[in-house]
Amino acid sequence: MHLTLWATHEQQQHALACQPQFLQRDIQTTLQIVDKINPKFLRQHPELALILDNNGLHLAAAGMQMQPDWIGQLARLKRASRKNELIARACQTEQQPLLIDATAGLGHDGLLLAWLGARVTLIERHPVLFALLQDAHLAASHHAELAETMQRIQLVHGEASDYLTQCQQSSTRIDVVYLDPMFPKGGHKDQKKQALVKKEMQILHQLLPENGTMDLGEYLLPLAQQIAGRVIVKRPRHAPTLTAAIPQHQWLGDACRFDGYFQARL
Ligand SMILES: C[S@@+](CC[C@H](N)C(=O)[O-])C[C@H]1O[C@@H](n2cnc3c(N)ncnc32)[C@H](O)[C@@H]1O
Numbered sequence: 001m002h003l004t005l006w007a008t009h010e011q012q013q014h015a016l017a018c019q020p021q022f023l024q025r026d027i028q029t030t031l032q033i034v035d036k037i038n039p040k041f042l043r044q045h046p047e048l049a050l051i052l053d054n055n056g057l058h059l060a061a062a063g064m065q066m067q068p069d070w071i072g073q074l075a076r077l078k079r080a081s082r083k084n085e086l087i088a089r090a091c092q093t094e095q096q097p098l099l100i101d102a103t104a105g106l107g108h109d110g111l112l113l114a115w116l117g118a119r120v121t122l123i124e125r126h127p128v129l130f131a132l133l134q135d136a137h138l139a140a141s142h143h144a145e146l147a148e149t150m151q152r153i154q155l156v157h158g159e160a161s162d163y164l165t166q167c168q169q170s171s172t173r174i175d176v177v178y179l180d181p182m183f184p185k186g187g188h189k190d191q192k193k194q195a196l197v198k199k200e201m202q203i204l205h206q207l208l209p210e211n212g213t214m215d216l217g218e219y220l221l222p223l224a225q226q227i228a229g230r231v232i233v234k235r236p237r238h239a240p241t242l243t244a245a246i247p248q249h250q251w252l253g254d255a256c257r258f259d260g261y262f263q264a265r266l
Contacts, residue, residue: 006060088112092175096117130155229264235257235259
């Protein structure tokens with residue numbers, strides 16, 4: 001894919017160093033140096049693009065920008081516990097599981113799970129999202145309050161079904177597989193909630209457009225069930241289950257729910 005890379009003067013050298021790394025992942029970039037990247041600039045350049053400024057690497061589209069802001073998640077992380085985070089209960093973070101988050105996205109769920117003790121492998125196949133994740137991981141590794149958690153997070157660029165198949169073939173022990181595949185934009189029953197789809201998701205949907213062939217990830221569930229005793233699938237609260245398989249337990253939140261599929265220890 002080809003994207004413009006907007007960088008500020010201060011980040012010019014950094015941007016030049018990033019370009020070959022992007023190219024290795026098939027992202028061709030045209031570097032454009034600008035004085036200032038602010039909301040007005042973003043509105044004037046609404047096309048999908050990468051941005052590098054003093055706040056790190058961002059993806060921009062439609063006048064907005066986003067990044068996996070792991071440092072910005074600290075307030076939520078500090079409040080997080082098994083009591084107030086359903087995802088922690090569903091994934092049993094207190095047992096410090098070996099966990100694969102097979103659909104990493106911005107890595108916010110994986111970050112929370114690692115913060116609460118899980119050892120997390122984050123898998124992301126989209127090269128741009130993977131580049132954003134690498135940048136977030138690096139920035140967080142230099143942050144005093146996140147450095148230790150970063151040691152529990154491993155990033156993998158690739159197709160999750162390949163990775164899960166390799167785990168099965170090598171009999172790698174995994175405690176939990178966590179799945180949060182894309183859900184169609186029009187898939188929310190509740191139109192008010194639909195309107196509130198977060199900025200991040202709006203930009204993600206531009207990067208991963210629905211052209212009638214959106215990958216909904218159904219094939220990941222049976223694969224995950226073959227390698228982990230516990231598979232947790234995140235869904236919008238009123239969405240159908242990922243496949244016809246009936247979850248053994250559901251944790252219901254306001255906007256989303258977690259479906260649990262348990263297998264006898266493999
Ligand atoms: C809804 S987002 C996940 C959001 C994530 N839970 C978070 O906290 O930011 C889904 C992500 O999974 C990735 N994905 C979907 N299917 C995948 C697959 N088979 N292998 C690897 N990545 C996949 C998509 O590229 C997308 O970035």
